[in-house]
Structures are given as structure tokens and as C-alpha cells.
Amino acid sequence: MLSQKTRYAMVALTRLAREYGNGAMLISELAKSERLPQRFLENILLDLKKMGILGSKLGKSGGYFLLRHPKDVNLAEIVRQFEGPIALLSCVSEKAYQSCEFCKDETLCNIRKVFKEIRDLTFEKLENATLEELIKTSPL
Amino acid sequence: MLSQKTRYAMVALTRLAREYGNGAMLISELAKSERLPQRFLENILLDLKKMGILGSKLGKSGGYFLLRHPKDVNLAEIVRQFEGPIALLSCVSEKAYQSCEFCKDETLCNIRKVFKEIRDLTFEKLENATLEELIKTSPL
DNA sequence: CAAATGTACACTAAAATGGTGAACATAGTG
DNA sequence: CACTATGTTCACCATTTTAGTGTACATTTG
Numbered sequence: 001m002l003s004q005k006t007r008y009a010m011v012a013l014t015r016l017a018r019e020y021g022n023g024a025m026l027i028s029e030l031a032k033s034e035r036l037p038q039r040f041l042e043n044i045l046l047d048l049k050k051m052g053i054l055g056s057k058l059g060k061s062g063g064y065f066l067l068r069h070p071k072d073v074n075l076a077e078i079v080r081q082f083e084g085p086i087a088l089l090s091c092v093s094e095k096a097y098q099s100c101e102f103c104k105d106e107t108l109c110n111i112r113k114v115f116k117e118i119r120d121l122t123f124e125k126l127e128n129a130t131l132e133e134l135i136k137t138s139p140l
Numbered sequence: 141m142l143s144q145k146t147r148y149a150m151v152a153l154t155r156l157a158r159e160y161g162n163g164a165m166l167i168s169e170l171a172k173s174e175r176l177p178q179r180f181l182e183n184i185l186l187d188l189k190k191m192g193i194l195g196s197k198l199g200k201s202g203g204y205f206l207l208r209h210p211k212d213v214n215l216a217e218i219v220r221q222f223e224g225p226i227a228l229l230s231c232v233s234e235k236a237y238q239s240c241e242f243c244k245d246e247t248l249c250n251i252r253k254v255f256k257e258i259r260d261l262t263f264e265k266l267e268n269a270t271l272e273e274l275i276k277t278s279p280l
Numbered sequence: 281c282a283a284a285t286g287t288a289c290a291c292t293a294a295a296a297t298g299g300t301g302a303a304c305a306t307a308g309t310g
Numbered sequence: 311c312a313c314t315a316t317g318t319t320c321a322c323c324a325t326t327t328t329a330g331t332g333t334a335c336a337t338t339t340g
Contacts, residue, residue: 144329202337
């Protein structure tokens with residue numbers, strides 16, 4: 001299961017994506033309106049800023065805002081940052097590959113094959129889930 | 141990422157599936173030949189016994205053996221037991237569903253939609269991964 | 281009975297999770 | 311310039327999870 005941190009990040013980002021183009025939003029307002037713990041949220045927003053996804057302004061009328069266009073931020077990047085590898089086994093991870101201590105030949109391992117397929121499908125779904133897609137309202 | 145416990149369980153089970161029909165195998169032999177920490181493995185095998193997947197015999201020439209046919213044990217069951225829910229969000233879990241504290245209407249939530257698709261694909265792959273499939277040797 | 285096995289239950293060290301506290305830096309306003 | 315509202319930094323903390331280990335016990339076979 002995803003950590004609270006990742007879930008909070010997704011909620012905060014989709015909100016900031018809806019506000020895209022409207023200037024900065026206060027942490028306090030974001031926390032209150034989305035029901036996120038403010039102090040914890042501060043850490044998360046700071047991480048997102050360091051990733052180059054959010055920008056911030058200090059002082060009066062300061063706050064956070066989405067730097068990139070919502071179509072240029074996807075969940076794969078967010079999940080990687082806050083959860084670590086998308087893969088369930090390091091032997092099928094793209095960014096954090098480590099060879100398996102059990103396998104003599106990974107190409108013949110059927111366990112690996114299953115988890116490789118799962119990783120690839122999961123990654124594809126997460127990568128296609130841009131903030132733009134996430135804030136689209138379903139047709140009635 | 142999957143825990144060591146889950147990985148060890150998968151390794152032990154595929155080995156016992158290969159030995160299916162050959163009687164009991166010593167924990168010590170299983171641990172040594174598959175390079176698993178024996179004491180930790182004992183806990184895992186006990187869990188698998190309680191799940192009705194393994195049987196055991198005490199005393200001399202005792203040990204563990206697969207109770208069910210290898211085609212009747214799949215990774216979905218194993219992952220659920222040792223990792224908890226297959227879903228990444230409780231709002232898309234089948235066995236551990238919990239409503240989302242953020243959503244007003246889950247049917248309209250696009251985040252949920254993404255993770256529901258991921259859950260369903262993952263579950264399908266894990267369910268089709270029976271021990272019988274896992275021990276098949278690839279054709280040359 | 282003795283030895284070889286699995287069983288039970290408690291315990292522990294280290295890491296991850298989900299935060300909080302206190303002081304500081306910066307930008308805008310009067 | 312001083313004040314105040316904001317974000318920033320860094321350290322700290324309690325709880326839970328992970329990955330085991332310790333010790334004693336129960337059962338079967340020879």
C-alpha cells in the first residue's frame with residue numbers, strides 16, 4: 001500500500017493543478033481545504049519543490065504553485081520519489097536494479113518474469129496518469 | 141518492494157513444488173540448499189502450513205511438503221498473506237476495502253481509477269502465477 | 281528411552297513511517 | 311526601517327514494521 005506521504009502528495013498536486021495559472025496558494029489554505037496535516041504537508045511540498053515540480057513565494061501573498069504544465073507531471077515520478085522503486089522486486093527495477101541472490105540465470109526465472117510484467121504495466125499506467133488527466137472531470 | 145519474508149516464501153514454495161510427490165523435505169535442507177535463513181524460514185513455513193498449503197511431519201525423516209497440487213497454489217494468495225492487500229490504495233482493495241477520506245464521490249476520482257486498473261492487472265498476473273507455472277522450464 | 285525433528289511464544293535491534301518543535305530567512309507593507 | 315506573514319531548515323520523537331533470534335517444548339521414529 002502507498003504511504004500517507006504519497007497519498008498527501010497526490011492530493012496536494014491535483015489541487016495545485018486545478019489552481020494552475022492562478023498564482024500562489026498558501027500552505028495553510030491548501031492544508032485546510034484538502035484536510036491535510038499542515039506541518040507534514042510542508043515537508044512534502046518542499047520535496048516537490050526540490051524536484052522542480054512546485055515553486056514557492058515567501059512573505060505576504062506567498063505560497064506554493066505548480067511550476068510545470070499539468071500535462072508534464074505524472075504519477076510515476078511522484079510514486080518513485082515518495083515510495084521508492086515502482087518494481088516489487090529489485091531484479092526487475094529500472095532505476096534501482098540489483099541482481100537476485102537466488103537466481104543463477106535471471107532470464108530463466110519465472111518469478112522474475114511475472115514481476116517484470118507487473119512492473120511494466122504499473123509503470124505504464126502511472127506514467128500516463130498526468131495531473132492533467134487526473135483533474136479531468138468525467139462526462140455525465 | 142516485497143519484503144524478504146514474501147521473497148523467501150516464494151523461493152521455498154517453488155522448491156517444494158519441484159519436490160512435489162517426493163515426500164517431506166527437512167527445513168535444514170531446504171534452508172541450506174536455497175540459502176534461506178533457517179530460523180526465519182521456520183516461521184514462514186509454519187504460516188504456510190496454517191494456510192493449508194504445506195503439511196509437515198515430526199520426528200526422524202520428518203519435514204515439510206506441499207499439500208496441494210502445484211497448479212492450485214498461486215502468488216496472489218502468497219502475496220496477500222505476507223504483504224497484505226494487493227491494492228496500492230485501500231479504496232481499490234477487494235479484501236481490505238476502506239472508503240477514501242478525501243473523496244466525495246469515489247466513482248468520479250481519477251486517482252482511484254488509475255490505481256484500480258493497476259490493482260486489477262496486478263491481481264490477474266499474480267493469480268495466473270501458479271507454482272506449476274513458476275517451475276516450468278523455459279524452452280530452449 | 282534417545283535423538284531428530286517440527287512448534288510455540290516471547291523477545292530484540294534496526295529501519296521506516298508519520299509526524300512535531302523551535303528557530304530562522306525572506307519578501308512585502310506601513 | 312520595523313513589522314508581520316509567509317516559507318525553510320534541521321533536529322527530534324513515538325509508533326509500527328521488518329527481519330530476525332532465544333529458549334523451551336512436543337512428537338515421532340529407531
